[in-house]
Amino acid sequence: MRPRLPDTKLKPAAAPPRRPPPPPAAARLLSTAAPPSDPCHLQQQQQQQQLDLDDHIARGDLTRARHLFDRMPDPDARAYNSLIRAYSWRGPAHAAGALALYAAMLRDARCPPNKYTFPFVLKACSALQDLRAGRAIHRHAARAGLHADLFVCTALIDLYMKCARFVPAAAVFHAMPARDAVAWNAMLAGYALHGMYHHALECLLRMQEGCASLRPNASTLVALLPLLAQQSALCQGKSVHAYSVRASLHDKDGVLVGTALLDMYAKCGELLYARRVFEAMPIRNDVTWSAIIGGFVVCGRMTEAFGLFKDMLAQGLGFLSPTSVASALRACASLADLHIGKQLHVLLAKSGLHSDLTAGNSLLSMYAKAGLIDEATALFDEMAAKDTVSYSALVSGYVQNGMADAAFLVFRKMQACNVQPDVATMVSLIPACAHLAALQHGKCSHGSVIVRGMAPETSICNALMDMYAKCGRIGLSRQIFDVMPARDIVSWNTMIAGYGIHGLGKEATALFLDMNNHACEPDGVTFICLISACSHSGLVTEGKRWFHMMAHKYGITPRMEHYISMVDLLARGGFLDEAYQFIQSMPMKADVRVWGALLAACRVHKNIDLGKQVARMIQKLGPEGTGNFVLLSNMFSAAGRFDEAAEVRIIQKEKGFKKSPGCSWIEINGSLHAFIGGDRSHPRSPEIYQELDNILVDINKLGYQADTSFVLQDLEEEEKEKALLYHSEKLAIAFGVLTLSEDKTIFVTKNLRVCGDCHTVIKYMSLVRRRDIIVRDANRFHHFKNGQCSCGDFW
DNA sequence: CTAGGGTTAG
Structure with missing residues (x-):
């Protein structure tokens, strides 16, 4: 019986033309002078073709290689293997080609696959995450007596691990008669891929135990370091660093280990070390540059990130990659620096990277965050390829720009185009329901999230809690909070804020105290939520107490946002003068938003005199944004000074600030x-x-x-x-x-x-x-x- | 080895 053909998810390429392959007469005339029937000559010709094939592959020219292969009158297993191997290393796009070639090999009875074939086809299966094909190939290999072959087993472990089949992977691993470092690395890398920190660490320890003790090599560390980075395991990261130096691992694979090390340091917040590793690297590649730039961006050190980006460009465009531009664009987005953002857009276009999906998505998001939602939409429409990330970016762009209804339209379009929403998409969409207080839409999204199996995700629960709170169902928020599998700082803050907007200051305070019992450290946002909850409930004294506790007990330095909350607390509670004094005593210069909070309270409490004074302050600072124009004009109106009120509205109009209608x-x-x-x-x-x-x-x-x-x-x-x-x-x-x-x-x-x-x-x-x-x-x-x-x- | 979209505050 013929072995079953392996399944491939992608459409298999057509099998190369097989015997009798009538070699084109012209080609034969060109390539040979001797008569083709000479066996000695045929052998020579075949050898030459194999050499040429290897040469094309070595130069990375797979098109030429394939062309040559298709013309070989009598390819042997070695020729098949060379090409399969080349395909299997080139990512998912070529992996399907490798499987098709393997299928052709099975049909070609004259050269059955051998021990050099199986590991590479398995590698292709791994790239495609095609378990069925992998199992079939495993059976073929076993039939060929290779079930315990070191390379076959290692490739199989790699495949199972990539598909998150941990038990079968471990079974293959334990059945192996002997295990080398590569096999151990396959296990460790698999666990690392799925963020299974403890399993990976156990692999690391076990491989060094016993009489067959094996030392971790560069690949081991390169698999391990991202996991340590993710866990912020700085101490372990440092010992890995020390080990790599002792074992001289930094010499052989300096770029890979070095990049992984600097990335680990950056993700642990140790930019000084990251930078030192970076400076000490004799060779850097585009990934190294991306990692160091991205590291500074993630730690919020945008200016230095831009500096590094410039350093990179100073070396020419050789290191420029969509990845590094993406990090730089993220810096622009968070600084709302449209100027640099546009320059990066031009740079992408000039270097031909503008059609890259990652780069396009970053640009789209940057424009949306800068408030240029039309630009973002235009960019989206022009993108040749769109994926889940593109759609999600646009959904959240609309929500951020207050166009929640348009966000729903994008989401519907996404479904019409058969692009599957993921966790991030839903986390972008749910706030649209919250914004509109559209409880029915919110409940629909909740249902959809349950159906998709995303309901236990922390970020999903956080978004749902916020949505229910803003739709008036604080009880449902609390239910989700109580049953969610894991809570992070955002969960606590969201719940406290939810109680706050419902005027449930006591509940907010109780939850804050509970937080300490759950060993969860409050952050700056927690106190903003807490103080504003006190403010909405008129708990002025308590709010003041928390503000002091924040600095003295929790060691959090107040930011401008905290001062805004405090001014709001005092002023809304009727202590207008105290609020004014409080602003005077601030260690930094008060923001327009701080004065705006006071002005709003002056309006509520109808304190015209102070209001006028505050209005002057705001005028001096420049009203910045529609809200203060409106407050200012309201102040004058309330004081009966309609001419001045009208004047403010005219300036507002001139400056292009549109008041959103109530x-x-x-x-x-x-x-x-x-x-x-x-x-x-x-x-x-x-x-x-x-x-x-x-x-x-x-x-x-x-x-x-x-x-x-x-x-x-x-x-x-x-x-x-x-x-x-x-x-x-x-x-x-x-x-x-x-x-x-x-x-x-x-x-x-x-x-x-x-x-x-x-x-x-x-x-x-x-x-x-x-x-x-x-x-x-x-x-x-x-x-x-x-x-x-x-x-x-x-x- | 790197990287794009997401949740909390006023």
């Missing part, structure tokens, strides 16, 4: 209904406005009076009341009152902060219409019930 939306049966102030585009507008008018009549009876200080424009008093009455949040709530049955909570989301008048009106609405109303604004949750709001006066 927009509120409500999800009914999975569809979102959005409203802007005075909006009459909704089909049920007449009913909605009628309902609002009715409500106004009812609440006026209860003593409500419009607080027209929240109207920005210079209007007649009655007009002002109208402008207030039709604020977007009121429209959305009225629509909710009309469409939802009385037992349902009305959940409305607003992109800006709820104004003071709306806050009062909604309290009354909850009373006269006997409804539970939740409004999520840009800041927090407001739960209105029986004429009260959960936030009391702290909104």
